Amino acid sequence: MPINATGTFYKTHTMNTEIIKEIDVHSVMTKSSLPVGGYSVNPYVGCPHSCKYCYASFMKRFTGHTEPWGAFLDVKNWKPITNPHKYDNERIVIGSVTDGYNPYEEKFCRTRRFSKNCVGATPRL
Helix, strand or coil: CCECCCCCEEEECCCCEEEEEEEECCCCEEECCCCCCCEEECCEEECCCCCCCCHHHHHHHHCCCCCCCCCEEEEEECCCCCCHHHHCCCEEEECCCCCCCCCCHHHHCHHHHHHHHCCCCCCEC
């Protein structure tokens, strides 16, 4: 995948260009306000699929991106979860506003990294 002068990964498609960059976040865990409760884990911001029916496209307004939803993907970097047992018996939803298994997961492995951070703990995924 090419890299431009700012260090941003990008991949050109027939219809559009996806802008892919890594961002640092304090934590990948967010206390969820979903009816199922627990926590949300979104290892990525955005999504490369561009689904016309996507319910998560409203998230774009919180990203600072000017590109259309589906044209960017921010790959989150976070410090390891030091106490995964804090989440024992807690419900954790992976990918509440992104696809945790998007095509770039094979390269960046963020959803896999989260799963490895939880080894030995017993959250309800």
